[in-house]
Amino acid sequence: MMYDYGGYIYKGREGATKVVKSPRNQGERWRFRELLRKKTSITHPTLWGDFFLHHIPCPPIQCALMKDKAKLKNEEVKTTLLDTDSFDLYDKLEFIDTLEQLGLDHHYTKEIHEQLRNVSEAGDRDLDLPTTSLQFYVLRKHGYRISSDVFLKFRDDRGNVVSNDARCLLRLYDSQLRVHGEEILDNIVTLTKS
Structure with missing residues (x-):
């Protein structure tokens, strides 16, 4: 050549x-x-090979079937989100947080806000530390006013929030959506960073 x-x-x-x-x-x-x-110059073969050269898009019938299946899954998630009897509070809040982390929350904005409004109106209940920290994190992230005093009942004699559960400590670290002057959250930050 x-x-x-x-x-x-x-x-x-x-x-x-x-x-x-x-x-x-x-x-x-x-x-x-x-x-x-x-x-x-030396070039290496592509990782994809010639897949895109010979790729044939799916036929319209198959695309329509996939869209129908996606709509069914969407409705299934909506009913799961609105079902108040089958989930406890921790599972419901974790489900909402998972949808947000996956970037799917924009499909269920109305349902998520409805559930969070119900959780916020229910007020302070007798909850364990992981549920309280997740509730605090999710509600604060969505702009609901929740006091940091919910963590007062989990303090020990020295005023620190103590937990041996690593998942709970991670939730506490995530719940650092704090406002100036919230002393208990400052203590939680110190605890989780050490």
Whole structure:
């Protein structure tokens, strides 16, 4: 195979190059080397192979079936989200948080706000520390006013919130949506960072 770059011809065959006509001065040599380097650089085969060259899109019938299946799953998630009897508070809040982490919460905005309003109106109940920290985190993230005093009942003699559960400590660390002057949240931050 022969290539012509501005009057300088070289032959290339399976990586071997042979200069037929050499450049005359330094500027031409530099230009020729650059052109030669660009043409003979080693490229690795793509990870995808030739999949996209031979890819055939799905037929319209199959696309319609996939859209119908997606609508059914969407409705199933909505009914699961609105079902108040089958989930306890922790599972419901974790489900909402998981939907948000997956980036699917925009499909269920109305249902999520309805559930969070119900949780907020229910007020302070006798909850364990993981549920309280998750409730605090999710409600604060959505702009609901919830006092940091919900953590007061979990303090020990020295005023620190103590837990041996790693998942609970992670939730406490996540619940750092604090406002200036919330001393108990400052203590929680100190606890979870150490």
